[in-house]
Amino acid sequence: MPDLAIRKRIVTVEEIFHEGGPPSATPLKRGAVIAVIANPFAGRYVEEIASFMDVLKPLGLEMAETLLAAMGVEASAIEGYGKGAIVGAAGELEHGALWHVPGGYAMRELLGDAKAIVPSTKKLGGPGTRLDVPVTHVNASYVRSHFDAMEVGVPDGPKADEIAVVLVMTTGARIHARVGGLKASEIEGKDGLR
Structure with missing residues (x-):
């Protein structure tokens, strides 16, 4: 199995005070970490790719720890999460699916065995491609106030032979959530849903 090669990492943290309504006493924090990695399968079809998930697992945990530190909060303060991947043009969508286990389980482990599935998205694209990463509550996917997304991207990536893998965390509901x-x-x- 090929080694992991990281070209760059981007960390972004937003503080949202209001969205037109009254300012919140505590701003919502929403953060993302992106790692741009070499795609060892770019340009060719490879039947057995699943074992590369094991190579990605340490990266997932490292990225989750980096994001939590950048957000400046304890793990118990994280209420929402999501993940995603942008695969360069010489790859295939399935290469982005390799991030499901390493990205999702890393956040769930770091956050104390969160119950809900980590929502995900992936797409093919070139440098500058934007991705809306879905976010739901860490313990119950049906908590409507936490349905959200964070738009991310890399100005110079992914190149054709790269994948940009993404983790997103939030500290709470949408700032003015009020739709029941x-x-x-x-x-x-009980089940990660409710």
Whole structure:
């Protein structure tokens, strides 16, 4: 299995005070970490790719730790998460799917065995491609106030033979969430849904 080659990393943290309504006493923090890595399968079809997930697992944990530190909060403060990948043009969508296990399980482990599935998206694209990474509550996917997304991208990536892998975390609900549904305070935590 090929070694992991990282070209660059980008970390972004937003603080959202309001979106037209009254400012919140505590701003919502929303952060993303992106690693641009070489795609060892670019330019050719390779049948057995799943074992590369094991190579990516340490990167997932390192990225989750980096993002949490950049956000300046404890793991217990994270309420939302998501992941994604942008695959360069010489790759295939399935190469982005290699990030599902390493990215998702890294955040779940770091956050204390979060219950909900980590939402995900992936696409093919070249340098500057933007990706809307979906976000849901870490313990119950049906908590409507936490349905969100964070737009990310790399100005000079991914190149054709690269993949940009992404993790996103948030500290709470959308800043002015008020459309009903299951509340975070009502989570039962039995199945990762409710």
